[in-house]
Amino acid sequence: MASTALRQQLSIMRQSLFDEGILDHDQVSYLETLENEDDPDFIENIFTLFLRDSTKYIDSIEKALETTPIDYPVMDIMMYRLKGSSASLGASKINGETNTLRKFFHDGDMER
Numbered sequence: 211m212a213s214t215a216l217r218q219q220l221s222i223m224r225q226s227l228f229d230e231g232i233l234d235h236d237q238v239s240y241l242e243t244l245e246n247e248d249d250p251d252f253i254e255n256i257f258t259l260f261l262r263d264s265t266k267y268i269d270s271i272e273k274a275l276e277t278t279p280i281d282y283p284v285m286d287i288m289m290y291r292l293k294g295s296s297a298s299l300g301a302s303k304i305n306g307e308t309n310t311l312r313k314f315f316h317d318g319d320m321e322r
Contacts, residue, residue, distance in 0.1 A: 237300030260299050267292040286315065
């Protein structure tokens with residue numbers, strides 16, 4: 211009984227990630243097709259890698275912003291990596307925000 215309720219709650223939470231544009235349904239569905247008996251934890255593994263790597267990218271971006279002068283090459287590389295990994299995973303919201311930050315960066319508008 212509790213198992214059914216938990217599954218329903220997880221299903222609702224998953225759907226809300228799609229509904230709110232946090233995750234791209236098509237990309238996540240595609241990734242789910244790659245999970246098979248040879249790699250039954252594929253989705254879990256790529257999300258774990260994304261969380262680990264994105265933390266490093268964000269940390270590097272913050273450090274680049276704290277340097278004087280700002281380390282623009284490092285910042286650009288880390289934003290590019292974050293953008294790419296979020297797009298590959300289907301993390302739409304992060305990808306969109308990273309695109310916005312990169313546009314500000316390339317337009318020279320770092321005050322936003």
